[in-house]
Amino acid sequence: MKNQKVIKSRSFFFLISFLFLTSLISIKTLKKVYPQDIRISGSELFSQNDVVKNSSLNFPIRLIFVETNLLEKELEQNLSLKNVSVNRELFPFGLKVHINSRIPIAYGERISNNEKILGFIDKDGIFINKQNVDEENLSKLTIQVFGWKEKFKKTLSEIFIAIENYELEIIKITFSSDGFLTVEEKELKTIFLGFKPNLINYQLQIINNLKNELNNDSFSKKIDNIDLTYPDKPKIKVFKP
Numbered sequence: 001m002k003n004q005k006v007i008k009s010r011s012f013f014f015l016i017s018f019l020f021l022t023s024l025i026s027i028k029t030l031k032k033v034y035p036q037d038i039r040i041s042g043s044e045l046f047s048q049n050d051v052v053k054n055s056s057l058n059f060p061i062r063l064i065f066v067e068t069n070l071l072e073k074e075l076e077q078n079l080s081l082k083n084v085s086v087n088r089e090l091f092p093f094g095l096k097v098h099i100n101s102r103i104p105i106a107y108g109e110r111i112s113n114n115e116k117i118l119g120f121i122d123k124d125g126i127f128i129n130k131q132n133v134d135e136e137n138l139s140k141l142t143i144q145v146f147g148w149k150e151k152f153k154k155t156l157s158e159i160f161i162a163i164e165n166y167e168l169e170i171i172k173i174t175f176s177s178d179g180f181l182t183v184e185e186k187e188l189k190t191i192f193l194g195f196k197p198n199l200i201n202y203q204l205q206i207i208n209n210l211k212n213e214l215n216n217d218s219f220s221k222k223i224d225n226i227d228l229t230y231p232d233k234p235k236i237k238v239f240k241p
Contacts, residue, residue, distance in 0.1 A: 037094030125156030194229030
């Protein structure tokens with residue numbers, strides 16, 4: 001009889017605790033999130049205000065209505081981030097935003113509404129706005145990219161991979177307004193690559209082979225430009241004496 005009372009008492013206690021916790025969670029999820037309730041980790045470059053300004057969500061907003069997937073996508077796109085994770089939290093209350101920034105490996109320039117916008121490019125060929133870059137990462141940049149567009153990302157990424165894998169010293173990459181690609185290599189000078197991004201890896205192999213063949217050869221100093229728009233028929237133009 002005594003054991004039954006103890007069991008009933010415990011059951012009642014757990015029931016009350018469960019109801020209390022459920023009510024507390026319900027109240028917390030309906031509570032509004034203010035900018036000061038946003039906690040950022042992974043980067044000191046971005047503030048709570050950056051999260052608010054670069055989201056379509058209207059703060060303050062009830063925690064239960066925060067669309068974390070939408071917020072992640074918007075922050076990634078608007079702040080040029082590699083990835084973002086957003087979690088709703090009750091204890092402590094608010095949003096936890098973890099940021100992985102992109103690391104610039106080249107200076108960049110793109111055109112928007114006939115206006116030149118300066119920024120940086122990462123190894124994936126993604127354009128990063130100046131205000132979204134930590135200045136500590138800029139001291140060793142030696143490559144410049146002109147005429148960046150979204151559709152050139154893959155080509156840029158393949159060029160950066162080749163620079164890593166080969167002994168290429170490409171210092172300038174230029175896309176014309178109609179997409180014609182030209183690169184400048186420190187020793188081989190100007191190299192015309194043309195309009196065919198599907199040929200880029202083949203063209204980069206040829207550039208690497210040419211550089212190896214002409215290494216320590218005085219002929220390389222006479223080169224004005226190399227035309228690889230038709231890579232099976234390369235043309236080398238030299239300075240006239």
